[in-house]
Amino acid sequence: MARAAAVAxxxxxxxxxxxxxxxxxxxxxxxxxxxVIEADLEAIAL
Incomplete structure (x- = not known):
């Protein structure tokens, strides 16, 4: 959801x-x- 919101x-x-x-x-x-999850969360561009 975090990535989707960021992309939106x-x-x-x-x-x-x-x-x-x-x-x-x-x-x-x-x-x-x-x-793995921590790295994915860090990769979200905000």
Whole structure:
């Protein structure tokens, strides 16, 4: 959702979705899986 909002030009919504996703990272037990998601979130251009 963060990437979709960013592509649509809604930076405010993108930031909200990105922050929600970051908060959810703690629930991902596997560090390798967490790293993939973290990298994806960092790649979102805001």
């Amino acid at each position: 030009g809604d930076a405010e919504a993108a930031i909200v979705w990105r922050d929600q996703a970051r908060a959810s990272l703690e629930a991902i037990a596997d560090p390798a899986d967490r790293q």
